[in-house]
Structure formats: C-alpha cells, structure tokens
Amino acid sequence: MNINKLVDVDHGLIGRSIFIDPQVYEQESKMIFARCWLYLCHESQIPRPGDFCTAYMGEDPVIVWRDTQGNVRAFLNVCPHRGNRLCRADSGNAAAFTCAYHGWRYGNDGKLEGVPYQRSAYNAEFDKKKWPLPEVAQLESYKGLVFATFDPSAPPLREYLGEMAWYLDAFFDRLDGGVEVFAGIHKWVIPCNWKVAAENFCGDNYHGPWAHGSAMNTGFSARRPRQNDISRFHLSPGNGHCVMGRQPNDTSDSPEVIAYEQEVRSEVRKRLGSRIDLVRPAVGTVFPNFACVRGTANSIRVWHPRGPERTEVWSWIFVDKQAPPSVKESIRLAGLRSFGPAGTFEQDDIDNWQECTQNARGVISRNLMLNMQMGLGEEQFDQDLGAWSSGFCISESNHRHFYRRWAKMMEATDWSKLGMGEP
Amino acid sequence: MKREVVHDIEQFLYREARLLDECKFQEWLNLLTDDIRYWMPVMGRRYRAFSKGIKILDPGRYEEREFSNEGELAILDETKDSLSRRIARLDTGMAWAEDPPSRTCYIISNVEVREGKTESEMTVHSKFILYRTRGELEQDFYVGSRQDVLRYAGGDWKISYRKIILPQNVLSQKNISNFF
Numbered sequence: 001m002n003i004n005k006l007v008d009v010d011h012g013l014i015g016r017s018i019f020i021d022p023q024v025y026e027q028e029s030k031m032i033f034a035r036c037w038l039y040l041c042h043e044s045q046i047p048r049p050g051d052f053c054t055a056y057m058g059e060d061p062v063i064v065w066r067d068t069q070g071n072v073r074a075f076l077n078v079c080p081h082r083g084n085r086l087c088r089a090d091s092g093n094a095a096a097f098t099c100a101y102h103g104w105r106y107g108n109d110g111k112l113e114g115v116p117y118q119r120s121a122y123n124a125e126f127d128k129k130k131w132p133l134p135e136v137a138q139l140e141s142y143k144g145l146v147f148a149t150f151d152p153s154a155p156p157l158r159e160y161l162g163e164m165a166w167y168l169d170a171f172f173d174r175l176d177g178g179v180e181v182f183a184g185i186h187k188w189v190i191p192c193n194w195k196v197a198a199e200n201f202c203g204d205n206y207h208g209p210w211a212h213g214s215a216m217n218t219g220f221s222a223r224r225p226r227q228n229d230i231s232r233f234h235l236s237p238g239n240g241h242c243v244m245g246r247q248p249n250d251t252s253d254s255p256e257v258i259a260y261e262q263e264v265r266s267e268v269r270k271r272l273g274s275r276i277d278l279v280r281p282a283v284g285t286v287f288p289n290f291a292c293v294r295g296t297a298n299s300i301r302v303w304h305p306r307g308p309e310r311t312e313v314w315s316w317i318f319v320d321k322q323a324p325p326s327v328k329e330s331i332r333l334a335g336l337r338s339f340g341p342a343g344t345f346e347q348d349d350i351d352n353w354q355e356c357t358q359n360a361r362g363v364i365s366r367n368l369m370l371n372m373q374m375g376l377g378e379e380q381f382d383q384d385l386g387a388w389s390s391g392f393c394i395s396e397s398n399h400r401h402f403y404r405r406w407a408k409m410m411e412a413t414d415w416s417k418l419g420m421g422e423p
Numbered sequence: 424m425k426r427e428v429v430h431d432i433e434q435f436l437y438r439e440a441r442l443l444d445e446c447k448f449q450e451w452l453n454l455l456t457d458d459i460r461y462w463m464p465v466m467g468r469r470y471r472a473f474s475k476g477i478k479i480l481d482p483g484r485y486e487e488r489e490f491s492n493e494g495e496l497a498i499l500d501e502t503k504d505s506l507s508r509r510i511a512r513l514d515t516g517m518a519w520a521e522d523p524p525s526r527t528c529y530i531i532s533n534v535e536v537r538e539g540k541t542e543s544e545m546t547v548h549s550k551f552i553l554y555r556t557r558g559e560l561e562q563d564f565y566v567g568s569r570q571d572v573l574r575y576a577g578g579d580w581k582i583s584y585r586k587i588i589l590p591q592n593v594l595s596q597k598n599i600s601n602f603f
Contacts, residue, residue: 050480068480088476090468090592095480108480184465184496188594213517218508312593317496329494337505342463342498342599344512347520350597351558 001027007407009400012373019193020360024410025308031410032288033058035151037160039290039302040064040074042316043144044180050093050108056304056312057150062136063087064146067108068095072141074148075110075133086133090185106133143172144179145300147286153415161286162421163237163386166272170281171292174268177321181300182332186315186340192353194289194303194311195406200349201283201291201301202242203234203390203398206374211352215344220337221252221296232279232382234375234390234398238421240287240405242398243387245279252282252295254334260327264320278384287405292318296345297335309357315340372396372403429536432547432573435580440529440551443602448510451602455503456574456583463499463587463603464491490588498599499587506602520600525557527601539572544583547571555601563596565589569603 001023006015018024040055041064052065054077061077063086079086079099086106087097096113098105105114110133118126136148140157142165147157158165172179190197200207208216215221235243251258269276284292289303301315317335319328338345360366378391390397412418435454442451455461469487470477479485491497501509512518533550553565572584587603 048481048484051484088468089470092469092477092486093479093481093484094477096478098476098478100476105478182496184467184491186465186496186498187592188596188598190597210517211519214512214515214519217515217517218512220508220512332494332496333500333505336497336500340498341594341596344509347598347600348518351519354597 003407003410007403008369009404009407012371012376012396012400013369014372014403016360016368016370017366019196019357020308020366022308025305027410028406029058029305032406033060033305035149035154035409036288037138037140037147037149037154037157037286038288039286039300040139040146040148042179042181042300042318043072043141043146044321045091046072048093050095051091052087052094052108053091054087054089055314056302057136057148058305060150061085062148063097063133065094065108072139072146073108073110074136074139074146075106076135078134079104079106080112080131080134104131110135143168145172147290155415155420159420160239161241162239164239164241164243164284164286166275166386167235167237167241167243167281167284168286168292170272170276171284171294172318174271175264175320175322176267179318180321181316181318184316186336187312188341189306189310189312190350190353191309192311192350192357193308194305196353196356197303197311197313197349198285198289198291199399199402200353201293202285202402203244203396205233205244206394206396207349207352211348212345214348215338218344220334220344222254222258232385232389233393234379234395235279235281235382235385235387236379236398236401237387240402240409242285242287242402243281244283244398245385246282246295248277248280250280250282250295254330256330257327257334260323275384275386285402287402288409293339297339297343298331299335299339372399376400424536424538428545429534432536432545432580433534435573436531436534436547436549439582440531444527444529446524448513448602452503452507452510454581455506456576456581457503459501459503459506459583459585461499461501461506461582461585461587462493462497463589463599464495464497466490466590466592468592498589498594509602520598525555525601527556528554530554533568539574543575545573545575545580547573551603553601553603555596565596565599565601565603567603 038057041053045053046066049068049070055062062074063077064074081104084101096107103116107113112128112131137152139148282295291301293299298318299315304312306312319331375390375395375397379388379397382389530552535548537546539546550568555563567589570586573580574583
C-alpha cells in the first residue's frame, strides 16, 4: 500500500480508498491509534478515589480509574485470563472489579487480587503478580483533559501538543478552576469513516452556511454566515492538530453568554495573553480523534473508529467551572439543541458523511482522487499565532495539515522521523 | 377514573401519532401547552450496588441511577419555542437530515392514565415504537416509553410535560431527527 500515492497533500488530492479499505483501517489502528495520545475523559468525571469511567482507545476498551491514593490510571478493560471485558458499567466508584466469567478480581491499582480455587486448581508457580491488568504506557493530564498512549516511545503529552497547548488553554483554562463537564455522555454510532468526521472538525468552515443553513437561520446559533470574514480562520499549530478560529469579537452564543463573556474578558486575557486579541478559537482538533467546540455548543468529543464505515461519537458538554448557574444552563441547552444526536447542527452532517464514506465502495468511485485544493499554497506561518494560517476565511489548509500528519504516521515507525512541530 | 376519559386520552395520543406520521408538525405543535417541558435523558450503565462484580470503595458516592437528571446532559430538552424552531428548520429547504424526508410509523401502546396533581391534569404513561425508514434501505427502531402530563384546557387535552425514555446506552441510530 502506497500511502503517499493516496494522500498527495502537495497537490491537494486524496484517494478515497483511505475511507473504505480494510487494510488502511488495520494499518491506522496500529500506526495511529495504538501510538498517538488519545483522549480518555475529563478529570471532573472522576474527582474522588475509586471513581472510574470506561473509555476506548481506538477499538480497545479501557477503564480510567482513580486509585485509592488518588492517582488517575488507565488499564485495558480486558481480563487477562480469558479475555472477557472486566468492567461492564460506564462509570461509578470501585475498589475492585471481579470478572463475570470466572471471578478473577482486580484492584484499582491494576493488581490481580483474587483467583477462585487458585491453590487447588493452579500449581505453585502461578503468581498473581505476573497477571495484572495491562496498563497504558503513558497517561498525562493537560488542563483537566486526560490523555493516554499505548506507545512507551511516544513523546510526552506536552511535546505532542506543541503549540496546540495554548489553543486548548483558550477552551479549557480561561478562568481559575478551568472547566467541568455535565454528567452524561452523548454516545451514538454514525455510518461514516472516522476521518470524514475528523477532517470536518479540523477545518471545514466551508460547509457551515450551506450544510447548517437551516439551524443557523432558525436561531440555533447566534452566528450568521458572513461573506467578508477576514483571514486567520484556519490555523494549524503543527503535529496534525487543527483549529478553526473566528475573529476575536465574533460570537455564536446567546445574549446571556455574550454578557458573561464580556464580564470575564479581562481575566481571560490575563490568563491567555495578548494572542486572544487576535483570534477566538472556536473549533479544535488534537490529532487524531479529539475535537472541541466553543460557541453555539461547548462540546468535547471523540471519534472512536468502529471499522472503516462506522464511527462511535462520544460527546460531552463543558462549561467554565466558575460560571454562574444561569450561564451554565444556557450553555447546556444551547449545546444539546445544536450538537449531539438530536442537535440541529449535528444531524444535518450525518447523511453527508455517510454518503462520502459509502460511495467509496464502488471500484470506480473509490479510485477517484478527491479535491482538497482550496487555498492551496496560500497558507503561511503566522508568528503571532504560532500556527500556519490560511489565506482566507474558508480554506482546506487544515485538511491538508491533518492528512499530511496522518500519512506520515501511517509510514513512520519511529517518532524521531515524524518531525515534531512540523505540519 | 371514568372510562370515557381514558378513551379520550388514548384517542388523543393516537391522533398525535398520526399527525407526526403525516408530517403535520404545526398541528402537532398545537397539541402542546405553551409552557411544555419536553425532554429525553441520556442513559448510562451502572452496576447494581449489591453486584458482586464491583467492590465499591466509597459507598457514599455510589449511585445506581442510569438516566440523567434534569439539569444534566440530555438528548432533548425543549420548550415550545425550541420545538417550534426545530419545526421551522424543516421548512428552510436546507434541513438535510430530513430532506428527502424520512418516513415514520408510530405505534403507541400500554396507555395508563392516572389522576394528576390538579383536577385538570392527568398523568399518562405510554410506550412507543417509532419505526423510521430513510434513504434507500435504512430502517431504525426507536423503542421506549413516555411519561406525560396532559392538561385539559380550552375544550381539549394538551401535553404540558413529556419525558421520553429511550433505553439505549449507545444509540445505534445515526441521529434523532423526528419527534416523539
């Protein structure tokens, strides 16, 4: 498989088989999802010792678990005995789980604590210490966002994020105390390749006024499409991460949230610095499958791959922890009315993404090279923003950055060959 | 409870379902009171507190509750205004999730009618199957229950509260673009 033939970023061309080929899917499972830093949960979901939630890293189920000492850890949610899923709930509080198949019990430090009939059924050499729950290779939090990787050779999270860290700050560290998520997760399965969803959240300002015209025109976002938006709309801070920024005074929120934003403006600026006067980060992607939105909805989401033609979306709504209750409620309602399975914005995306994926089944249509040439050659590195910036408010520059990174990761077996900080 | 009242309410619910099947959304909207709360919680998965699968560390923090509460995340949490805008959306010519429209068949069953908090209100529980077809051969089933409060006003019943329970942890349907 020649990835570079399928992803010709320099000419803005992309081969559709990357959305449908089981071999591509298998390779990205190994080269991307088993190696990259992947989002697990927000710390506010598991604040106390014993609190846990289940998550996925690619198709691998994991338990994110705050141990009795208070450290957040993540283990494969697989009993090493016969491979059964150990924990069947999606959240709660536990000192230990006992596998429903044969009763092996694991503590929140991942240690095997109990094996029924151990003395009589196993010989003396059986050592429980040799059979812990497999743990992720690295786990780190950034501003309350818990990420992990199965790759011990992956660079530290902060280095992996690079300049994207500031853009995450602009979502999650605007005020003292950061953010919290509302209890509950939107989880649903959409019939498309995960990259079709991911590329949309990386940089598809183009589709907004048309694909979401109905929601924009009926008051589900305060933002109206404009013809003359200035540049700096698409930003790529490197390493495949992407941001869609709006003008600093642009807003997509309810009057109540706009008033709140004005109140907190000076504190936000104090924390984030003068760059926040240049751009309002509105949509962000941490490569490969974490996305966040602020404005219209405040959403944290993950695109979990489920085979080439399916994606399981997990989406949370977040708010500044110190926002007043009325602002939190306004953000909650705006979020679920615009994004999520019944969201007036989100539902209009799905048929488009579905067809973009399923139409690649045909041999002829699969061999089409798709066009992502908008703004080709116009992006430039902007020192003030610390990112490659598109020349116009709509561009496919972020698509190209995302796929450039994707293609590199698909082939490079060594992180040192990936060029951290590059697009 | 008078049989005629139960019969009236059943007929009301069947008529409501038919209006939705026939895409007569404005007429459907007229069946709702101006102060309606219309919502659908999300469902999590929890071990029972007595489960031998879990050894709880902090019993004071443990909740068996599976469905989100009011004020937490929900799939729908609507007022008459937001419902009317969802309906207006369908008339913009750009509501791509419903254009061409999906087709639905609502089955309403297991209707239980109890007296409500006031004389003019009834608490009504019912089950639904919403069968939806879309595109070439897509079929979706949304199966669940509804907890309604019906208020008698202006010579007819109107819905003043509806909680829709869709008992699915991960929705297998690609979206929720219909009404319940």
